[in-house]
Amino acid sequence: MTVHFVYARGMRNGAPQSITRELAPRLAVLGNVRVYDYTEVRTIEPAAGDILLGHPHADPRTVFQASLRRPGWAKRVILCPFSHGIPEAYAWMEPVVEQADLFLAITGKYWMETIGGSAFAPWEKKMRRVDLAVNVQHFPPIKTMWNARGRRRFLYIGYPGRAKGTDYLCELAEANPSLHFAWIGWGMIGSGRIETIGPCEFTLPEALELVGRHDFIICCGRADANPATILEGLAWGLVPVCTKESGYRDERWLVNIPLDDVAGASEILRGLNDAPEAELEHYVARGRAALVSEYNWDRVAANIIAALRG
DSSP states (O other): OOEEEEOOOOOOOSSTHHHHHHHHHGGGGEEEEEEEEEBBBBOOOOTTTOOOEEOOSSSTHHHHHHTTTTTSSEEEEEEEEOOOOSSSGGGGGGGHHOOSSSEEEEEEEEHHGGGGGSSGGGGGGEEEEEEOOOOOTOOOOOOOOOTTTTTTTTESSSSSOOOTTHHHHHHHHOOOOOOOEESSSSSSSSSSTTEEOOOOTTTHHHOOOHHOOOOOEEEEOSSSSSHHHHHHHHHHHHHEEEEEGOOOOOSSTEEEEEEOOOHHHHHEEEHHHHHHHHHHHHHHHHHHHHHHSSSHHHHHHHHHHHHHHH
């Protein structure tokens, strides 16, 4: 039996390449594992007992979609991020989900708890939620000291876009000139009050030193499944701050801010800017415990393997 694992190939320590690199060797307990990039244009012909697992691409010629249509699979299982905040972003997947036996959704608790009231409610019977994880060896603690109260720094890592809520991040920056916001990533962002750093390679010491100058990792998502940068920032020693529409809510190791409520969110951000260091240390300590107990690759792989065997 072979597990044909379709995801993103590459050597980056961060998602999505880290998902492939961390899961592929762990899936070997099931049999042979072959890895494909989800953008490849090809078709896999299954042998008896083979499993198709992975990330569909919107192009029907690409490997997951083209192979999904072939007869003979023992199981056909989707594994990819999901949120229902922007329905048109996932509407193309309807025929893919119909053909699949199982949808392992990499998503936060918020999205699964609310899917019943969304356009994707019929998918719920095929779905099982899967957490993301972080390899703490690749994201070691780098935060050595907090910035002074009243001079704290908020960092966003990622691309600008509607799902990521960078429009809302810009609103918060414009409404709070006394707060320092910075952004690492490709593209352009719509506020001059956000320090634009550009893309960084986080294996380089100078990039990690730059990250360590900040105190909070912030995500203002509108429809973000559960961004890996929240866990990566937590592992580095920053305090995560995010909307519940970033997938995470009511966790003891992060601070939630409301979406599209500039006054309410600003009050929370200003409070963090002036919070005692001991309060910030408590968030980080609880977060490190969560990385060990929940958001680790052994646990994620065990859940996926159990689903494939079940």
